[in-house]
Amino acid sequence: MSIRVFVPRDTTALALGADAIANRLAREAAARGESITLVRNGSRGLAWLEPLVEVETPTGRFAYGPVALADIPALLDSGMLQGSVTHSLALGPTEEIDYLARQQRLTFARIGITDPLSIEDYRAHSGFRGLEAALQSAPPDIVEEVKASGLRGRGGAAFPTGIKWQTVLDTPADQKYIVCNADEGDSGTFADRLVMECDPYLLIEGMTIAGLAVGATQGYIYLRSEYPLAKEILDEAIAHAEQAGYLGENLCGSGRVFHLEVRLGAGAYICGEETSLLESLEGKRGLVRFKPPLPAIEGLFGLPTVVNNVLSLAAVPFILAEGAEAYATHGMGRSRGTLALQLAGNVKRGGLVELAFGTTLRTLMEEFGGGTLSDKPLRAVQVGGPLGAYLPESQWDLPLDYEAFAAESAVLGHGGVVMFDESVDMAEQARFSMEFCKVESCGKCTPCRIGSTRGVEVIDRIRADQNREANLALLHDLCETMVDGSLCAMGGMTPFPVQSALNHFPDDFQRAANGDRS
Amino acid sequence: MNESREWSSQSIQAEINALRHKPGALLPILHALQDRFGFIPPDAVPLIAESLQLTSAEVHGVISFYHHFRTAPPGRHVVQICRAEACQAVGARQLEAHAKARLGIDYHQTTSDRDITLEAVYCLGNCACGPSVRVDNGVRGRVTPEAFDALLDELQTRPLEVIA
Ligand SMILES: Cc1cc2nc3c(=O)[nH]c(=O)nc-3n(C[C@H](O)[C@H](O)[C@H](O)COP(=O)(O)O)c2cc1C
Ligand code: SF4
Ligand code: FES
Numbered sequence: 001m002s003i004r005v006f007v008p009r010d011t012t013a014l015a016l017g018a019d020a021i022a023n024r025l026a027r028e029a030a031a032r033g034e035s036i037t038l039v040r041n042g043s044r045g046l047a048w049l050e051p052l053v054e055v056e057t058p059t060g061r062f063a064y065g066p067v068a069l070a071d072i073p074a075l076l077d078s079g080m081l082q083g084s085v086t087h088s089l090a091l092g093p094t095e096e097i098d099y100l101a102r103q104q105r106l107t108f109a110r111i112g113i114t115d116p117l118s119i120e121d122y123r124a125h126s127g128f129r130g131l132e133a134a135l136q137s138a139p140p141d142i143v144e145e146v147k148a149s150g151l152r153g154r155g156g157a158a159f160p161t162g163i164k165w166q167t168v169l170d171t172p173a174d175q176k177y178i179v180c181n182a183d184e185g186d187s188g189t190f191a192d193r194l195v196m197e198c199d200p201y202l203l204i205e206g207m208t209i210a211g212l213a214v215g216a217t218q219g220y221i222y223l224r225s226e227y228p229l230a231k232e233i234l235d236e237a238i239a240h241a242e243q244a245g246y247l248g249e250n251l252c253g254s255g256r257v258f259h260l261e262v263r264l265g266a267g268a269y270i271c272g273e274e275t276s277l278l279e280s281l282e283g284k285r286g287l288v289r290f291k292p293p294l295p296a297i298e299g300l301f302g303l304p305t306v307v308n309n310v311l312s313l314a315a316v317p318f319i320l321a322e323g324a325e326a327y328a329t330h331g332m333g334r335s336r337g338t339l340a341l342q343l344a345g346n347v348k349r350g351g352l353v354e355l356a357f358g359t360t361l362r363t364l365m366e367e368f369g370g371g372t373l374s375d376k377p378l379r380a381v382q383v384g385g386p387l388g389a390y391l392p393e394s395q396w397d398l399p400l401d402y403e404a405f406a407a408e409s410a411v412l413g414h415g416g417v418v419m420f421d422e423s424v425d426m427a428e429q430a431r432f433s434m435e436f437c438k439v440e441s442c443g444k445c446t447p448c449r450i451g452s453t454r455g456v457e458v459i460d461r462i463r464a465d466q467n468r469e470a471n472l473a474l475l476h477d478l479c480e481t482m483v484d485g486s487l488c489a490m491g492g493m494t495p496f497p498v499q500s501a502l503n504h505f506p507d508d509f510q511r512a513a514n515g516d517r518s
Numbered sequence: 519m520n521e522s523r524e525w526s527s528q529s530i531q532a533e534i535n536a537l538r539h540k541p542g543a544l545l546p547i548l549h550a551l552q553d554r555f556g557f558i559p560p561d562a563v564p565l566i567a568e569s570l571q572l573t574s575a576e577v578h579g580v581i582s583f584y585h586h587f588r589t590a591p592p593g594r595h596v597v598q599i600c601r602a603e604a605c606q607a608v609g610a611r612q613l614e615a616h617a618k619a620r621l622g623i624d625y626h627q628t629t630s631d632r633d634i635t636l637e638a639v640y641c642l643g644n645c646a647c648g649p650s651v652r653v654d655n656g657v658r659g660r661v662t663p664e665a666f667d668a669l670l671d672e673l674q675t676r677p678l679e680v681i682a
């Protein structure tokens with residue numbers, strides 16, 4: 001009987017050579033007279049072990065990684081196809097890998113296990129059970145279930161998803177829309193990408209449930225153009241789902257309707273902001289809109305629109321299938337359920353870590369991350385993307401919880417955790433924050449558009465030791481002006497990383513740009 | 519470069535006509551044009567404006583707002599280096615300096631042999647295994663300066679037909 005061998009095909013596995021590994025495995029196995037069936041699965045999210053090859057055995061799947069081309073002959077010689085654990089890259093049963101076994105995977109329960117495009121695989125692993133439950137429920141009951149789960153938006157603002165849906169449900173209109181925010185612009189984040197590349201039907205199911213809940217028949221996935229593979233996989237998954245009756249004019253024979261289309265962004269970070277995103281979907285420049293009106297009332301083409309992050313929508317099938325309570329039992333305080341954390345930057349074991357809220361940042365970085373990749377001491381960590389604060393060691397014992405972070409002027413955002421070792425120059429990082437804002441500002445308001453340009457100049461002067469103290473004072477003032485006077489969080493939060501660098505790493509602003517720390 | 523990249527008013531109009539009836543058609547049209555021709559040909563602007571009942575200034579405004587859209591033809595390969603924080607933490611700044619020096623160009627420029635256009639990008643979603651570089655439609659991870667040089671050799675010795 002042919003042995004099933006899994007070689008992932010997500011962006012990270014491919015970036016590390018997974019295609020070449022798959023080809024070589026097929027050739028070497030054939031040369032040895034072994035019959036194997038290659039499955040191109042999604043990634044398990046253990047990026048540090050990619051390419052992670054798995055072999056199916058009568059006692060479950062066994063993992064090997066990270067596999068390089070040169071390792072393949074020896075791996076096969078060691079009995080890899082029978083699940084042998086003698087080779088130094090052998091990791092044993094996949095599900096027992098500590099990094100994976102210690103997670104609470106609710107949203108990411110399926111990634112890496114299945115072939116992302118196989119509807120049979122999806123169904124065999126509890127797929128579409130949430131949709132089936134939703135098709136049996138009245139719209140207000142679906143909304144109630146999502147409210148009861150305590151789910152808050154995973155795109156950054158943490159607004160309760162059920163309440164947003166209620167507003168759209170309660171706003172009468174002939175046409176309503178579900179818009180999935182798949183702009184995932186934050187550095188250090190890739191969880192949306194993993195959902196789309198490794199479990200696309202999950203997002204399709206979540207969006208369809210949202211459509212049923214609020215009475216929307218058209219959905220759009222606004223996907224960043226930096227993710228061409230996700231586009232390809234989503235387009236194919238949508239076509240399969242239409243053929244199988246999970247999308248289109250007659251959902252599962254119920255007579256209900258939901259259409260879905262992927263639209264590409266075009267390399268503008270600000271288009272992750274929901275009103276800028278809607279402008280972009282309408283074919284315009286991505287200028288941020290004034291709020292109110294809320295998108296839930298006047299959204300896409302002026303009609304009621306749910307805008308939710310990929311992870312918010314991807315949490316919904318579990319909630320409908322297993323019940324709100326099963327989701328809400330996880331977490332702490334007002335942060336219910338699980339959070340998809342993404343360990344990135346200078347980290348030994350980077351990847352996706354889905355955990356109930358409440359674990360400390362230190363546990364995440366040390367026990368999962370294993371410290372820095374460079375083995376130098378960890379110095380700063382930026383949580384929540386380019387608008388998130390840099391946290392010094394004194395803040396690493398914070399629990400991962402929206403309110404605990406907010407109390408320290410920090411954010412969890414979309415769950416990106418970017419680690420830096422001691423070689424980081426925090427004045428240079430602060431400069432980058434301002435530069436990024438300058439490049440990405442939509443230009444609608446002065447504090448952001450002009451403030452970020454001035455911010456770069458002021459930091460350059462500080463680093464060049466021109467009037468240092470006066471310019472430091474100016475930088476503090478400028479940050480306050482941006483926080484108070486910006487229309488959206490681009491200008492309003494860019495000061496967070498800058499101020500945190502100033503407050504927690506003041507020495508870095510006292511030395512020459514490329515000089516010693518003295 | 520294959521010949522379908524040659525543009526004419528007819529081929530531009532055909533791309534526009536295939537998409538003009540979609541709600542919010544402008545970005546899909548611009549993507550289709552850039553995918554086909556490598557950039558947005560100048561002749562496309564009045565044609566799009568006419569088809570979507572916009573002014574040429576409005577179409578220009580949209581093209582210039584988005585970093586992704588190019589108004590000049592790129593080299594045979596587009597190489598994008600991730601400049602964002604997670605890649606900075608593992609040496610992206612050194613990589614970008616190395617790449618510029620090695621190619622002798624800055625961002626948004628093309629080598630004189632028209633082989634490579636260099637661009638900046640802010641995150642490719644490969645943040646656990648940076649520094650990240652996108653070459654045409656593929657992403658590479660853990661790109662050290664040495665790996666970058668090997669990548670260039672690979673691109674410059676490849677036959678042109680391989681370009682997707
Ligand atoms: C500058 C800026 C960039 C943003 N980028 C994203 C993004 O890439 N993805 C996302 O889901 N939300 C992003 N947001 C948040 C959205 O505006 C919005 O809150 C979110 O899409 C709502 O969905 P949720 O409630 O499911 O989180 C961004 C906000 C700002 C101000
Ligand atoms: S803060 Fe910046 S990005 Fe936001 S609306 Fe103002 S100019 Fe645009
Ligand atoms: S652009 Fe708004 S103040 Fe000038």
Ligand code: FES
Pocket residue numbers: 187188189600601602603604605606640641642643644645648650
């Ligand atoms: S920060 Fe470089 S890939 Fe995300």
